[in-house]
Amino acid sequence: MHAMTEIFGNLFxxxxxxxxxxxxxxxxYGFTAKQWFLMVVITRFFDSPPKLSDLTEYMGSSYQxxxxxxxxxxxxxxxxxxxxxxxxxxxxIALTEKCTTFWTEHQNEDLKFMNALFDSYSSEELQNFYAYxxxxxxxxxxxxxxL
Numbered sequence: 001m002h003a004m005t006e007i008f009g010n011l012f013x014x015x016x017x018x019x020x021x022x023x024x025x026x027x028x029y030g031f032t033a034k035q036w037f038l039m040v041v042i043t044r045f046f047d048s049p050p051k052l053s054d055l056t057e058y059m060g061s062s063y064q065x066x067x068x069x070x071x072x073x074x075x076x077x078x079x080x081x082x083x084x085x086x087x088x089x090x091x092x093i094a095l096t097e098k099c100t101t102f103w104t105e106h107q108n109e110d111l112k113f114m115n116a117l118f119d120s121y122s123s124e125e126l127q128n129f130y131a132y133x134x135x136x137x138x139x140x141x142x143x144x145x146x147l
Contacts (some may be wrong), residue, residue: 025113030076038069039078039103042095051083051096062142067091078102 022033041058042050055066069092073079078099084090104108118126 031073031078035069035073035078036075038066038093039095039099042079042093043103049092051084052081052091052093055093073099 018035020087022036026036037059038055041055045058046054052066052070053063056063060068068080070081070091074081075112080094080096082092082094084092121129
């Protein structure tokens with residue numbers, strides 16, 4: 001039980017620390033860690049502008065929270081909120097050219113950050129860590145379905 005409690009507590013600690021670090025890193029550019037995560041989700045999981053409602057599943061947040069993040073990113077020119085052509089009630093979030101250019105220009109900084117974060121891990125340890133995170137994610141999804 002002690003190990004589980006320590007792991008659980010450390011997950012919250014690390015989440016807070018990482019969010020603070022990323023917030024500080026991106027503050028000069030006018031966005032936060034959560035807004036960064038929204039752009040990452042769009043880039044990684046969607047080939048075309050996703051529906052705002054689809055983003056809620058990937059980000060584990062409410063429709064209202066995702067919309068608020070998107071509005072702030074739109075105000076800074078990183079995304080565009082569009083009405084779906086076939087259903088005007090549906091909103092889609094598209095990355096802008098400014099966003100694409102920004103990430104192209106900052107990819108080396110991102111790589112440095114990731115390398116610094118994981119430099120003490122071997123390839124095997126990283127693979128195991130990823131497998132453990134995936135297993136934990138599956139547990140959270142099962143628990144969420146029961147709620």
